[in-house]
Amino acid sequence: MAQETLFLKNTEAFAESLARCGVKYHFAYPITPATDVMKRMAVILPQYGGEMMQMESELAVSSALAGAACTGKLVATSSSGPGLTLMHEAIGFMCAAELPCLMIDSMRVGPGDGDILGAQSDYYVATRGGAHGDYHTIVLAPSSGQEIADIVPQGIRLAYKYRTPVLFVIDGVSAQTTESTTLPDYNDYSAEFDTTDWAFTGTQDHPKRALITGSYTHQDGFDMNEKLRAKYATIRENEQMWEQDQVEDAELVVAAFGIHGRMCRDLVSKMRAEGKKVGFIRPISLWPFPERAFTALPDSVKNILVVEMNHGQMIDDVRLSVNGRMPVHFLGKTGGDMPMNTLAEMIAEANRILGE
Amino acid sequence: MENLSSKYGKTLNLDKLTSYCPGCGHGTVTRLVAEAIENLGIMERTVSIVGIGCGGFSHHYMDIDAIEATHGRSPSFAIGYKLARPDNIVFTYAGDGDTCAIGLGDLLHAANKGMPITTIMVNNTVFGMTGGQMSPTTLEGQVTTTTAGGRQVPHQGYPLLVPEMMRAMPGVKYLARESVATPKAVRKAKKSIQKAFECQIKGLGYAFVEIIVPCPTGLKMKVKDSYARCGNEMTDYFKPQVFKDETEQNDVA
Numbered sequence: 001m002a003q004e005t006l007f008l009k010n011t012e013a014f015a016e017s018l019a020r021c022g023v024k025y026h027f028a029y030p031i032t033p034a035t036d037v038m039k040r041m042a043v044i045l046p047q048y049g050g051e052m053m054q055m056e057s058e059l060a061v062s063s064a065l066a067g068a069a070c071t072g073k074l075v076a077t078s079s080s081g082p083g084l085t086l087m088h089e090a091i092g093f094m095c096a097a098e099l100p101c102l103m104i105d106s107m108r109v110g111p112g113d114g115d116i117l118g119a120q121s122d123y124y125v126a127t128r129g130g131a132h133g134d135y136h137t138i139v140l141a142p143s144s145g146q147e148i149a150d151i152v153p154q155g156i157r158l159a160y161k162y163r164t165p166v167l168f169v170i171d172g173v174s175a176q177t178t179e180s181t182t183l184p185d186y187n188d189y190s191a192e193f194d195t196t197d198w199a200f201t202g203t204q205d206h207p208k209r210a211l212i213t214g215s216y217t218h219q220d221g222f223d224m225n226e227k228l229r230a231k232y233a234t235i236r237e238n239e240q241m242w243e244q245d246q247v248e249d250a251e252l253v254v255a256a257f258g259i260h261g262r263m264c265r266d267l268v269s270k271m272r273a274e275g276k277k278v279g280f281i282r283p284i285s286l287w288p289f290p291e292r293a294f295t296a297l298p299d300s301v302k303n304i305l306v307v308e309m310n311h312g313q314m315i316d317d318v319r320l321s322v323n324g325r326m327p328v329h330f331l332g333k334t335g336g337d338m339p340m341n342t343l344a345e346m347i348a349e350a351n352r353i354l355g356e
Numbered sequence: 357m358e359n360l361s362s363k364y365g366k367t368l369n370l371d372k373l374t375s376y377c378p379g380c381g382h383g384t385v386t387r388l389v390a391e392a393i394e395n396l397g398i399m400e401r402t403v404s405i406v407g408i409g410c411g412g413f414s415h416h417y418m419d420i421d422a423i424e425a426t427h428g429r430s431p432s433f434a435i436g437y438k439l440a441r442p443d444n445i446v447f448t449y450a451g452d453g454d455t456c457a458i459g460l461g462d463l464l465h466a467a468n469k470g471m472p473i474t475t476i477m478v479n480n481t482v483f484g485m486t487g488g489q490m491s492p493t494t495l496e497g498q499v500t501t502t503t504a505g506g507r508q509v510p511h512q513g514y515p516l517l518v519p520e521m522m523r524a525m526p527g528v529k530y531l532a533r534e535s536v537a538t539p540k541a542v543r544k545a546k547k548s549i550q551k552a553f554e555c556q557i558k559g560l561g562y563a564f565v566e567i568i569v570p571c572p573t574g575l576k577m578k579v580k581d582s583y584a585r586c587g588n589e590m591t592d593y594f595k596p597q598v599f600k601d602e603t604e605q606n607d608v609a
Contacts, residue, residue, distance in 0.1 A: 067436030
């Protein structure tokens, strides 16, 4: 498909971007508010010579995803909180097995069956991981349809460069927002990477290869973990991504990802117009967390306000990053008819902190 | 050292020291699988997806690519793999615990999808690797470390008849239960395993072979006694038979 600007749901922007960037096989199970991704993939992937395979559970989804990823081909899945919970068996496995793939979590209210309304409740499970062991998943949080289209190639490159799953998280409100997005020309970004030195394609291509994440000796387990530790250190060093504005002389910095991060642009321009020294940081990579954005904050910053569509999850990483240099405040909610704080509420809280 | 590949083929790796216990039925089944792959000339494009448990060792004795899946998920792994690499031959190999306890859902949906995949389920009626616990196929009254008084039905369930559950599925094109209790049974098992791979080569659909084997260690029996049990109590309940053979259909691959 050629480049075109479409007015479409952001779930569909995800589907279009994945297919146009080279995803051939998509595995999924219906769940609100992520179903639109698989629906559109079912229609468009055959046009790219691929297929959307509906499985009987997210557990099977993630296992099939892992099996397909073993071939080196670009594969993806999409789900929401309860589905992501089920997928963690294979997510931890794929991290250990060093298999690249793309995943989308269109976040809804949790815990339990929760609510189908949008939320940012999966920050912990995305960045901390819900599977056993010392592993990390690269987590990217786009905040608009255009950023989805722009960040998918980056996600593919990270997945293949580091041979690891990459998870896109987006709150269900943004996921179901309809807006204009310029979708790219078709280009298989995974083709930039040679998979022949690791993919399990049969001994027609190489001497026997075995994918083993279990330990046959205790030293095997130690070696696998040290290899992963070194890889994660490299990712932490090189792949922190964020957007920031007007932090240079700020007294208050608002930190938010996804939709609240997007709202921070309006918050800062409105408050700056009133002479308030406010800036913002919008983390784009949630793991690795953009610690550098926070450690580099000038001494003028006296307070940080974290806003999330949950009860305070990313705030932990902000606090770890500033390491006690300044107070970190929180504003957030999850669920209800209006499952997030409004811009007016964000500004009121910012003013309250400035007035303290 | 004598080169044994002229006698046993290139697929079977005889240089590896076996991890199977003395008398274990896996050794026979692993060899039969390797011989089927060898005979069909598909070694270079065959990939083994093994489960967790003693069956996970099987790929070490074959010079083919292998993927050690998560526990019970090898059928779903195989679906993903086959979708992405339809020209390769993919088979799953696991025991009764992996295949029909934790993995039953994955197994039945894979069978029902009817994609050309081959599954070998090695049934010894016990969780062997963890030291002899009850599995879904543990026989009524059978003593294991978790059924000290013997398996009580109905409370602890009835021994699960897995191929019987697949019989009505149209996507399953080859379906059999065999055993390794006697040389004659082994010859029949060899035939069924080969057919299960042919079914996939022809692109016909899903193929499943359950093989009843002894686990002298898990059952705490002498090897000879465990084979006698395999040929009697085990196969009295798990009756060896070819449930379905539609491999003579025209190729669709």
